[in-house]
Amino acid sequence: MEKFETSYYKTPIGTAKIVGSIEGITSITILDEAIKSSKNIPTCLQECILQLEEYFKRERTTFNLKLNPQGTDFQQKVWTELQQIPFGKTRTYLEQTKAIGNAKAIRSVASANGKNPIWLVIPCHRVIGSDGSLTGYAGGLWRKKWLLEHESDLTQQSLF
Template identity: 60%
Template sequence: MTTAYIETPLGIACLSGDENGLSSVSVTKDIEKIEEQQEAPPYLEQAVTQLQEYFEGRRTHFDLKLNPSGTEFQKKVWKELLKIPFGKTVSYLDIAKRLGDPKTIRAAASANGKNPLWIIVPCHRVIGSDGSLTGYAGGLWRKKWLLEHESPSKQQSLF
């Protein structure tokens, strides 16, 4: 397993993976790691480039080999998350219905929260049925930032 670190507007991103694909992307506060890193390991170069393009506003879709660890149910949920288009949101109930059983809403929400591939598998695009920004492992302020970053109509500040 190899690791790379990149600076993002939301903190230092830690990417891990190997020849089988990208297994995790998370946020860390360990700035020393990025200072120690020379360059991205070969298995992670494409992921680093695509994440940088995403944050620069030049990428709306990721094309990477993924290899997250999880249960079969979690992997089904994560596969559904990959279908949410850039700039769009769905509810936890929508995800449960797409899985074939609205009663799985809590399990789907739990799997969403255990997504190991921050941003790449867009769990930030899942909101409450009432449109609220509910639950986000990286903090609601990051979820809000990501949704605004992906919004087709950027809000202007009056001040």
């Protein structure tokens, strides 16, 4: 039986609750309540916390983690495609549906994005409305805005 471990990591925009096992990261959720960062981090979660720290310190633009999100085949397809959106870039929901090969599945894609269990690492925050608006984000639109600005600042700095 798979043994799941949990750790907490304080980020600039809330506490991340990280759950995983030797099979990979199962979920990363962002919490509104202040919970202290875990002191004893299970081995299977150490690399995840290290990469999150690097991301927030502006030292990392891609994640290289073993992921194990639980969801339907359709959700898995959407989450896999989300990982193809480059750092510092955005994609509309319509572009996302076309990328998975079903331009009529906007509501289904939006629903799958909303059920993304691995916050930030599977970058659903990079999906925006067709008019450029920040629409729907389980972690709150203010966090989506913060993350996009964080990535945009890094992208602009790297141009020089």
